[in-house]
Amino acid sequence: MNILVIGGAGYIGSHMVKFLHRAGHDTVTYDNLSNGHADAVLHGTLIEGELNDRSHLDEVFASRRFDAVMHFASLIEVGESMREPARYYANNLAATLTLLEAMRNAGCDNLVFSSSAAVYGKPPTAAVSEDQPPSPINSYGRTKWMAEQMMSDFAAAYGLRYAALRYFNAAGADPEGELGERHEPETHLIPLVLAAALGRRTNISILGTDYPTPDGTCLRDYIHVWDLARAHLLAVERLFSHGECLTLNLGNGDGFSVRQVIDVARRVTGREIPVAECPRRPGDPPVLVADASLAGKLLGWMPEYPALEDIITHAWRWESSRATIN
Numbered sequence: 001m002n003i004l005v006i007g008g009a010g011y012i013g014s015h016m017v018k019f020l021h022r023a024g025h026d027t028v029t030y031d032n033l034s035n036g037h038a039d040a041v042l043h044g045t046l047i048e049g050e051l052n053d054r055s056h057l058d059e060v061f062a063s064r065r066f067d068a069v070m071h072f073a074s075l076i077e078v079g080e081s082m083r084e085p086a087r088y089y090a091n092n093l094a095a096t097l098t099l100l101e102a103m104r105n106a107g108c109d110n111l112v113f114s115s116s117a118a119v120y121g122k123p124p125t126a127a128v129s130e131d132q133p134p135s136p137i138n139s140y141g142r143t144k145w146m147a148e149q150m151m152s153d154f155a156a157a158y159g160l161r162y163a164a165l166r167y168f169n170a171a172g173a174d175p176e177g178e179l180g181e182r183h184e185p186e187t188h189l190i191p192l193v194l195a196a197a198l199g200r201r202t203n204i205s206i207l208g209t210d211y212p213t214p215d216g217t218c219l220r221d222y223i224h225v226w227d228l229a230r231a232h233l234l235a236v237e238r239l240f241s242h243g244e245c246l247t248l249n250l251g252n253g254d255g256f257s258v259r260q261v262i263d264v265a266r267r268v269t270g271r272e273i274p275v276a277e278c279p280r281r282p283g284d285p286p287v288l289v290a291d292a293s294l295a296g297k298l299l300g301w302m303p304e305y306p307a308l309e310d311i312i313t314h315a316w317r318w319e320s321s322r323a324t325i326n
């Protein structure tokens with residue numbers, strides 16, 4: 001297959017490009033490099049371009065026939081989305097409309113979209129299934145939910161076939177150590193914990209120690225980035241074989257607490273990781289864990305790396321190799 005990977009220079013997209021290459025597919029990565037890295041695109045062609053640039057997208061679609069598009073491009077910081085909603089609606093929603101129009105114009109009907117557990121907001125149940133009605137509580141989550149609804153309307157009216165994949169916490173790194181997470185600034189727990197292990201941060205803040213959870217800290221679902229990549233390829237194959245649109249959670253199904261993440265990171269790295277216990281952050285649900293059984297049923301997908309040890313070991317290999325280079 002020929003796959004156009006929008007946002008393929010970012011964390012998850014760059015792993016996807018490598019995964020597709022391994023599976024024998026060709027890729028063109030289209031990324032404005034606002035948060036991505038050209039040297040993370042290890043295979044195929046990289047085109048530097050802005051998603052909201054319709055004429056550039058039309059040129060790309062005219063240059064070859066794409067069997068499917070995978071769309072990872074997005075601004076991803078929840079707090080920033082509340083301070084600067086206009087940027088988020090322009091980048092995540094309006095640009096997605098531009099992409100949908102360019103795809104329609106080019107006759108490319110298959111799309112896999114990076115959605116998020118943020119569409120659920122603060123769900124009342126611990127293990128969230130796709131039946132849970134979306135109710136996002138921040139602008140970032142609303143852009144994802146609105147994009148899903150837009151795709152659904154395009155499917156009904158114009159025959160778009162899409163898979164909206166709602167990831168929980170993407171984590172880990174390429175098991176071979178070539179790629180990893182390089183967000184700047186970093187807001188995700190595991191890379192921050194590993195930065196503390198490397199002495200790049202003085203400590204790691206635990207935001208709330210009085211939640212109704214076994215150790216008082218929040219429980220989250222960490223899903224290995226390589227498992228996410230595999231689910232995307234299975235989703236495209238399912239779009240081809242069955243034709244119907246999909247909305248699926250992608251998660252581990254297991255909740256790990258902040259303290260568990262820090263303890264496993266101490267074991268894996270063999271380093272001290274100082275912590276600072278802080279008050280809760282408003283808006284954080286105590287537990288957010290995926291019920292990803294539908295992805296298992298429809299795609300035959302099961303995480304290959306569900307263990308927190310593996311996720312942190314792979315992330316550590318990446319972080320520590322960067323530490324030697326820098």
Ligand SMILES: NC(=O)c1ccc[n+]([C@@H]2O[C@H](COP(=O)([O-])OP(=O)(O)OC[C@H]3O[C@@H](n4cnc5c(N)ncnc54)[C@H](O)[C@@H]3O)[C@@H](O)[C@H]2O)c1
Nearest residue numbers: 007009010011012032033034035036051073074114116170
């Ligand atoms: N990382 C997670 O835990 C997580 C969880 C749920 C959902 N997601 C979603 O997965 C996707 C990928 O996340 P990530 O962590 O890899 O983020 P990332 O920031 O590393 O990658 C996003 C990429 O998109 C590019 N991009 C952004 N806006 C663009 C635009 N307008 N035009 C062209 N390129 C643009 C960036 O330069 C970057 O390379 C996002 O859509 C995100 O919302 C991520």
